[in-house]
Amino acid sequence: MLTNHTDTSPKKDVLSEAGELLSQPSKNTKRKILIAINLTFVFVASLHWAIQLIQFGKLPDPARDFIILPLLVLINGGSAIYNLKVLFSDSQGNKLFNDLTAWVTVIFLQLMALSVVHNNINTATSLLEDFAFSAVIIFITGTVLNRTAAVVWFAICLISLYLAFHNRGTDFEYHLMTKQEVVDYEAKLKAQDPEALKRFEITKQEKITPLPASLYVAVWFIFLLLTFLPTYFEGGMIGQILKVIPVVISKIQIASEQKSQLERENMRMGMELDVARQIQTMILPFQGDFDKCQDLEVAARMDTATEVGGDFYEVLPQPDGSTYFGIGDVTDHGLQSGIVMLMTQSAIRSLLDGGHIKLQDALNQINMILYRNIQDRMNDRRNLTLSLLHYEEGKVRITGQHESVVLLRRDAQHAIQIDTLDLGMYVGLTNDSFEDFVEETSFDFNKGDIMLLYTDGATEAENEKQQLFGIDRMMKVLEKNRDKSSKEIVNEITKEIYAFIGKKQLLDDISLVVVKRQSN
Amino acid sequence: MELIAGESKLTFKESESLLVMEGSMRLANLMEYDKVSLFIMECAEKSPSKLTIDMRTLSFLNSSGITTLSMCILHLKKKLTPSLLFLGTTDYAWQDKSLKNFTKLWADAKVQID
Incomplete structure (x- = not known):
């Protein structure tokens, strides 16, 4: 972690x-x-x-x-x-x-x-x-x-x-003089002997006066x-x-030990971060999947924050021409969030892909699987918001609580939000009466309509003044670019978000899925 | 009793069994929320029948914070007491959604939104 x-x-x-x-x-x-x-x-x-x-x-x-x-x-x-x-x-x-x-x-x-x-x-x-x-x-x-x-x-x-x-x-x-010579000389000096006095004067002049x-x-x-x-x-x-x-x-030894310990730790964390990042992105659907979606033009994009988060989206085209979508956000970030996301993807795929299970039942089972794995095995508290959608013959059925689904109808000037609040609960948090809160709703998805799925990283992207990008701004960008391709719309929204946050770092992952019902 | 958590503050008034949460709570991960969880559970211990949690001045709570509160609710649900009353506001978008979920977790967790 x-x-x-x-x-x-x-x-x-x-x-x-x-x-x-x-x-x-x-x-x-x-x-x-x-x-x-x-x-x-x-x-x-x-x-x-x-x-x-x-x-x-x-x-x-x-x-x-x-x-x-x-x-x-x-x-x-x-x-x-x-x-x-x-x-x-x-x-x-x-x-x-x-x-x-x-x-x-x-x-x-x-x-x-x-x-x-x-x-x-x-x-x-x-x-x-x-x-x-x-x-x-x-x-x-x-x-x-x-x-x-x-x-x-x-x-x-x-x-x-x-x-x-x-x-x-x-x-x-x-x-030098002997001791006897010194005694004699000093005696003569004492007796004021003229010869001795004269010698004393000369020694003084020549600076060789005897000293003690x-x-x-x-x-x-x-x-x-x-x-x-x-x-x-x-x-x-x-x-x-x-x-x-x-x-x-x-x-110095302590310093070098600390330094190498730090290097080892950094390397380990770097590897963990790398693994988490790979887990997060390796399992995402790609263009090959989008191309198989009948009737629909799909584009998706995930921008990961510095610290790996737990965003998740899924696009599963079915042989019968329908397509399953999933979008979710795991609490917290790091390797464990990545693993929860991986388990969610596996559970969705095994339950929905090619199967004939009701969306609500699938969500209940996903909750059970995740609850048991997260709480019992991982001994963790992570959970996720998750919405599952099924497009089939001009209709989208949806279950599970996540952010709203933004819908821009071909003939409408403004986009609307389809609230998911009452369609479910946090997934993997509790197994107690989860199914009581799971509901399903549906809406028509006609030719030329555009559906936008997103995670809170987009709406809660914060600028330096601590203002949030917000849903209104995002819907306006969608409306402005409605005639562009799904891929262009995804890129335009992302561009606007980055322009909005300016120099501030991305705090959370941003995931966007744009689905357009083809006109012809 | 008081707890400072990042840019937010929790104040418990024991005589009223009232916990006021204010500011913006964006702790980095679930582990950092442990102290918040312990604080809330201590407030619950000291509230004989009902604990009121006033969030009207809490401008933001991230998903790790919501999970932490959810876990506290589930914990109290097992103990059956004290019951919970959340005071919220429509001023902050996150509250409507999250507080509604709290009531789903435990029927005795009531929500009052101004």
């Missing part, structure tokens, strides 16, 4: 969810790296001021302590505040400020490196600091900015190193911290990605 298939489609796009999961860890990593570096520099500058004040009671180097370091704190502090704000507000920030804070941090770091390496009191620490600054700058440019920036900065650092090395003098050598090991340790620690923090966040990102990957894979 064709049921609505809302449950088979995935509720959420798992593939896009997987993509989101993958991008989540890297989302704020760059910002975190930048914040870590900014805060470290603010911390280092503050620490430097504190040490100077404790050691000397004042800030000894005005250029460094009152210009460079305050600028460093200002730039890094500003960048850290901005990026922390964006990070906690869980937004993307302003692109201009995002780039600006990153670039200013990097450029200022570079200036620091240059000033240290070319303007430092000690060759040893200047090279050490230059290396450390360079390493950090390259790391930031590579992670926060981009690869090209990292390459450019690598070149800048190499040039800076070359210049520093060149200025120092390529022939410069470190000469603790300073090296401090520099080492600060720069290692600068390297560690960004690496920590970058590493966190890698860890998170690794953790997320199995989840992502299982999501």
